[in-house]
Every structure is written in structure tokens, then in C-alpha cells.
Amino acid sequence: xxxxxxxxxxxxxxxxxxxxxxxxxxxxxxxxxxxxxxxxxxxxxxxxxxxxxxxxxxxxxxxxxxxxxxxxxxxxxxxxxxxxxxxxxxxxxxxxxxxxxxxxxxxxxxxxxxxxxxxxxxxxxxxxxxxxxxxxxxxxxxxxxxxxxxxxxxxxxxxxxxxxxxxxxxxxxxxxxxxxxxxxxxxxxxxxxxxxxxxxxxxxxxxxxxxxxxxxxxxxxxxxxxxxxxxxxxxxxxxxxxxxxxxxxxxxxxxxxxxxxxxxxxxxxxxxxxxxxx
Amino acid sequence: xxxxxxxxxxxxxxxxxxxxxxxxxxxxxxxxxxxxxxxxxxxxxxxxxxxxxxxxxxxxxxxxxxxxxxxxxxxxxxxxxxxxxxxxxxxxxxxxxxxxxxxxxxxxxxxxxxxxxxxxxxxxxxxxxxxxxxxxxxxxxxxxxxxxxxxxxxxxxxxxxxxxxxxxxxxxxxxxxxxxxxxxxxxxxxxxxxxxxxxxxxxxxxxxxxxxxxxxxxxxxxxxxxxxxxxxxxxxxxxxxxxxxxxxxxxxxxxxxxxxxxxxxxxxxxxxxxxxxxxxxxxxxxxxxxxxxxxxxxxxxxxxxxxxxxxxxxxxxxxxxxxxxxxxxxxxxxxxxxxxxxxxxxxxxxxxxx
Numbered sequence: 001x002x003x004x005x006x007x008x009x010x011x012x013x014x015x016x017x018x019x020x021x022x023x024x025x026x027x028x029x030x031x032x033x034x035x036x037x038x039x040x041x042x043x044x045x046x047x048x049x050x051x052x053x054x055x056x057x058x059x060x061x062x063x064x065x066x067x068x069x070x071x072x073x074x075x076x077x078x079x080x081x082x083x084x085x086x087x088x089x090x091x092x093x094x095x096x097x098x099x100x101x102x103x104x105x106x107x108x109x110x111x112x113x114x115x116x117x118x119x120x121x122x123x124x125x126x127x128x129x130x131x132x133x134x135x136x137x138x139x140x141x142x143x144x145x146x147x148x149x150x151x152x153x154x155x156x157x158x159x160x161x162x163x164x165x166x167x168x169x170x171x172x173x174x175x176x177x178x179x180x181x182x183x184x185x186x187x188x189x190x191x192x193x194x195x196x197x198x199x200x201x202x203x204x205x206x207x208x209x210x211x212x213x214x215x216x217x218x219x220x221x222x223x224x225x226x227x228x229x230x231x232x233x234x235x236x237x238x239x240x241x242x243x244x245x246x247x248x249x250x251x252x253x254x255x256x257x258x259x260x261x262x263x264x265x266x267x268x269x270x271x272x273x274x275x276x277x278x
Numbered sequence: 279x280x281x282x283x284x285x286x287x288x289x290x291x292x293x294x295x296x297x298x299x300x301x302x303x304x305x306x307x308x309x310x311x312x313x314x315x316x317x318x319x320x321x322x323x324x325x326x327x328x329x330x331x332x333x334x335x336x337x338x339x340x341x342x343x344x345x346x347x348x349x350x351x352x353x354x355x356x357x358x359x360x361x362x363x364x365x366x367x368x369x370x371x372x373x374x375x376x377x378x379x380x381x382x383x384x385x386x387x388x389x390x391x392x393x394x395x396x397x398x399x400x401x402x403x404x405x406x407x408x409x410x411x412x413x414x415x416x417x418x419x420x421x422x423x424x425x426x427x428x429x430x431x432x433x434x435x436x437x438x439x440x441x442x443x444x445x446x447x448x449x450x451x452x453x454x455x456x457x458x459x460x461x462x463x464x465x466x467x468x469x470x471x472x473x474x475x476x477x478x479x480x481x482x483x484x485x486x487x488x489x490x491x492x493x494x495x496x497x498x499x500x501x502x503x504x505x506x507x508x509x510x511x512x513x514x515x516x517x518x519x520x521x522x523x524x525x526x527x528x529x530x531x532x533x534x535x536x537x538x539x540x541x542x543x544x545x546x547x548x549x550x551x552x553x554x555x556x557x558x559x560x561x562x563x564x565x566x567x568x569x570x571x572x573x574x575x576x577x578x579x580x581x582x583x584x585x586x587x588x589x590x591x592x593x594x595x596x597x598x599x600x601x602x603x604x605x606x607x608x609x610x611x612x613x614x615x616x617x618x619x620x621x622x623x624x625x626x627x628x629x630x631x632x
Contacts, residue, residue, distance in 0.1 A: 167361060167363065169359040169360075169361055169363035170363045170365065172328075172330050172350075172357070172359070172363070173357065173359060173363040173365075173424075174365075174376075175329075175330070175350045175351060176328060176329075176330075176350045176351065176353075176355065176356065176357050177351070177376050177377035177380055177424075177428075178351035178377055178380040178381060179351070179376075179380055183380075188365060191367040192366060192367060
């Protein structure tokens with residue numbers, strides 16, 4: 001077999017493998033969306049049908065009228081948006097400082113930042129809950145945000161980018177040109193960090209959007225649920241009404257998918273930026 | 279414009295002292311080159327003048343003012359960095375007008391200054407481009423433009439040509455020199471390339487290991503280096519050094535292999551010395567040859583021949599202004615004018631005036 005033919009065969013096998021993996025990943029998603037359009041009877045048919053025989057919008061109608069689904073989505077959106085703004089702001093500032101002002105005290109602070117990443121959230125979730133409760137922030141966006149204002153990975157990500165892509169000379173040139181430190185941060189550093197900050201924003205947004213454990217213990221009133229908590233609620237309140245849950249999940253996916261399509265590049269960049277960036 | 283005076287300047291990073299008490303004066307309007315091998319502290323001096331590092335002890339004056347505690351932005355200096363340090367997200371015009379904008383000059387005034395400077399440097403067609411859309415030489419010009427536009431008292435250059443290719447470097451050297459002639463602004467220029475220092479500077483400061491070895495005009499350093507280090511550093515190809523001995527009353531320097539170089543002015547000397555031979559002072563010899571050397575390598579550039587030769591167990595370089603084709607290993611006779619032979623103390627390295 002010639003080298004060319006061998007390469008073609010390898011490529012073909014790779015394509016087939018990737019295609020199979022892709023189908024495996026997509027099937028549950030398609031099934032979920034399909035389930036949203038099925039009648040309760042069809043839900044229980046075995047084997048499950050991939051496309052509903054008798055599609056109905058009844059489930060969606062019920063979900064939007066009987067549960068505050070839109071309110072939950074709005075809650076999640078507000079929470080995710082505020083969390084994103086806070087994380088981008090704190091990461092930019094802290095990442096720049098630990099990247100460019102390597103005094104001993106600042107290095108120690110940076111190590112402390114990193115140390116927070118190795119302590120699982122679940123460990124301090126309960127004490128944090130009592131603090132939030134004492135502050136009277138239960139059932140409020142404020143309470144929700146307490147654990148989502150700073151992201152140690154974000155600080156790390158920005159620090160790495162600052163070190164790799166902002167030479168000291170640039171800051172020194174600005175200082176000689178007469179710029180103050182805040183001015184430099186705002187007009188020189190931030191514009192140069194646009195790429196990584198956008199990637200971080202996408203990560204932060206989805207982290208908050210998909211958050212579950214913290215919202216479920218902080219938000220106890222049905223009206224103030226985030227979408228993740230609301231979805232989980234179908235299981236107890238409706239004894240797992242699968243068609244309703246599917247319809248709700250499918251509806252919730254719409255903004256996520258939209259956001260992903262629009263911000264795909266930033267999303268990939270954020271995932272790929274493991275801190276080893278050139 | 280202003281003089282820059284450096285007095286007993288010390289700089290330490292932690293326990294490491296980088297500068298050991300440097301003093302020299304840069305006259306108003308002069309072009310001064312700080313030159314020396316890497317790690318000699320020349321860039322540190324520049325950064326201290328710029329205010330990018332804290333002075334450990336000593337004083338720096340710009341004009342009559344001690345600037346030790348003056349913020350960089352208030353020193354009225356401009357610096358051109360080795361990597362140009364152009365703001366990547368700003369256009370050429372914005373880069374050049376950056377400092378004026380910070381001085382809160384009007385837009386019309388900034389535009390005028392930028393336009394004027396861009397014309398001087400020949401970058402007025404590039405004003406709307408971003409730095410990444412420029413070639414190395416163009417970036418270099420923009421970086422200089424950014425410095426010029428604010429009309430500083432002192433220009434500081436930190437190896438500004440070392441990222442350019444050889445041909446462009448020669449061209450920029452001439453342009454920089456012409457620019458200095460036109461603006462007559464006091465300039466401090468750091469380089470490790472002695473040719474840049476020799477060709478551009480009015481005054482050259484040769485440094486080594488945090489000390490100033492010699493301050494002088496370029497040809498003064500070439501003709502009368504204070505010591506063996508300066509002699510070896512200035513001049514390209516570098517001076518060759520050979521151990522030699524002489525006695526009081528003798529007008530000959532005896533090399534370690536017994537060959538003798540005539541040096542009539544050394545009659546007062548006695549003992550062991552190091553003699554220095556500049557490659558370009560050595561010529562092919564006939565009957566009145568000074569010494570014989572074995573050819574070890576030969577490089578022909580067309581107009582010149584560079585020979586690496588072994589003499590008294592030392593390697594010396596010989597630069598002939600003619601074509602000379604010789605097999606490796608041949609022994610040839612060479613002549614050197616006795617007055618061109620330099621004598622150094624073999625222990626201290628200091629040059630001995632003979």
C-alpha cells in the first residue's frame with residue numbers, strides 16, 4: 001500500500017471513529033428534545049422512539065404555565081451575568097497585579113489564591129451557608145453571588161496571559177510617557193487582555209448558569225430558584241414527570257446553545273487555555 | 279536639552295552590587311554611548327536615568343536638578359526600547375501621540391506634532407497602521423518617533439538596533455546620527471556593539487563589571503586605551519595580545535618563542551609585559567620582517583583577507599587590505615610598525631605609555 005493510500009485509510013478510520021463518538025454524544029440530546037414533544041403514553045414505549053409519532057406542544061405549554069420557568073431562567077441569567085462581571089473584574093485586576101508586581105507579599109497572596117482552588121467548594125459550602133443566612137441574604141441574588149465573585153482559575157489564567165503577552169517594556173514606556181498606574185491598567189493592559197477576558201467571561205457565565213449545589217441550599221423559595229434548581233424540582237413535585245422535565249430541559253437549552261454558537265471561539269479558547277499558553 | 283551628570287552611582291539588587299560607584303558627565307547635546315559586554319551594568323545605568331529602577335546610592339542630575347526621587351514621567355526623558363515597546367492595540371499615530379495625549383494637549387496640537395515627526399522619520403504614510411502591520415525597521419522608526427514627538431531633554435536608547443538585520447542596522451545607524459545632528463538633544467545610547475558606539479557617539483563610556491573603564495572620544499579609545507580590556511574591546515577584529523619580556527636599555531621585546539619585536543621606545547622598561555597588535559597594523563613583510571607566524575585559517579572577503587595566525591603560541595588576527603591566497607599551515611613573515619605596538623602591564627593590564 002502506498003503512503004498516500006495508507007494516509008487516506010487512516011483518515012477514513014479517524015472520521016468513522018469521530019462520527020460514531022459524535023452520534024453517541026448527540027443521541028441523548030436528541031432524545032431529550034424529542035421527549036419534550038411526546039405524549040405521556042409514548043414516553044413509556046420500549047424501545048424509545050427517536051422522533052415522536054404524534055408530536056404535541058402540550059408539555060411546553062404546561063411547563064411555562066404551571067411553573068415559573070421563565071422567572072427561573074431570568075434568575076439564572078441575572079446571577080450568571082453579575083457573577084461574570086465580578087469574576088472578569090477581579091481576575092483582570094488581581095491577575096495583572098500578581099503577574100507584573102512580583103513582590104514577595106504579592107507572591108504569597110497569589111499562592112493563597114491558588115490554594116483556594118484545591119479546597120472543594122463542598123467543604124466550606126455549609127459554613128458559608130450559615131454566614132449568608134446570618135447576613136439575611138438567603139433567597140437573594142446577593143446570597144447566590146457570595147461564592148461566585150472570584151474565580152482562582154480566572155486569576156491564574158489572566159496572570160499567565162499578562163506574563164506571556166504584556167512585556168515589561170510596554171508598561172515602562174507608558175510610565176515614561178507619563179501614564180499613571182490606573183491609566184496604564186485601563187488603557188494599555190485591559191485592551192491587550194480582551195481575548196483571554198472574553199474566554200474567561202464565557203467560562204464564568206456557564207459556571208454560574210450550571211451551578212447547582214450552592215443555589216439549591218441558598219434559594220429555598222420557589223420563585224427565587226435558578227433554572228438548575230427548578231429543573232431538579234420536577235422530580236419531587238411531579239414524581240418525575242419525564243415529559244414535562246424533558247420539555248423544560250429542552251427549553252432551557254435554547255439560550256445555552258445560542259450563547260455557545262455565538263461565543264464558540266471564546267469558549268474553545270477558554271477551555272484550551274490551561275495556563276500553558278505561549 | 280540638558281547635561282546629565284552621574285555621581286558615585288551604586289546599584290544593588292538584593293546582595294548583588296551591579297554598579298560600583300559610577301561617575302561621568304554627559305555634556306549638553308552630546309551623543310554618549312555606553313558600551314561593554316553583557317552584564318556590565320550599562321542597561322542598568324540607563325534604567326536608573328529613566329527612573330525605572332531605584333538608585334541605591336549616588337546622584338543623577340539632569341540639568342541642575344537631582345532626579346533621584348523624581349517620577350519617570352516628570353524627568354522629561356524619552357526612551358527607545360530594544361523591542362520597541364509599541365502599544366500593539368494603538369495605531370502608529372496614536373502610539374506617537376500617546377505622551378502628548380497624557381499631557382492633555384489639544385487634538386490639533388497632537389496631530390501637528392505627530393505629522394511633523396512622522397515626516398522627519400519618513401513614516402507619514404503609515405500613521406493609520408497597527409504595529410503588527412509594520413516591518414522591523416518601520417517599528418524602529420515609530421519607536422523613535424514616539425520619543426522625539428515630546429521634545430524631551432534627554433533621549434535614552436537601549437540597544438535599539440539589535441533586532442534589525444545587518445544591512446538595516448547600518449542604515450539606521452546613519453539615520454540616527456543624522457537625527458541627532460538635527461535635534462541636538464542629549465542622547466545616551468546603550469549597546470554591546472562597539473562599532474555602533476564608535477561610529478555614532480561623540481563620547482564612549484566603556485564599562486566592565488559595574489565599573490567605568492574609560493571615557494573618551496572614539497578614536498582616543500582606539501589609539502590610547504587605558505588598559506588591555508578597552509584595547510581588546512574596542513576595534514574589530516580585536517587586538518591580539520602576546521606575552522613578552524624586555525630589559526632596561528634594550529629596545530626589543532622578546533616573545534615566548536624567542537622572536538623579537540623592535541620597540542625603540544621601551545628602553546626604560548624591564549620585566550614581563552603584554553604587547554598588543556592591532557590586526558590592521560600588520561602587513562605582509564619582505565626582508566625587513568618583524569616576525570614570522572603560522573597561518574591557521576584564512577577568510578577572503580574580496581577586498582580584504584582576514585588571517586588567523588599562530589605567533590609565540592598565541593592566536594593573533596591579521597587583517598590585510600589585499601588579496602592573499604595561502605595554504606593553511608604555511609609560515610609567513612609580517613611587518614608591524616614599532617610605534618603601533620602597544621604595551622600593557624602584564625599584571626594590572628594597564629597600558630604603559632611608551
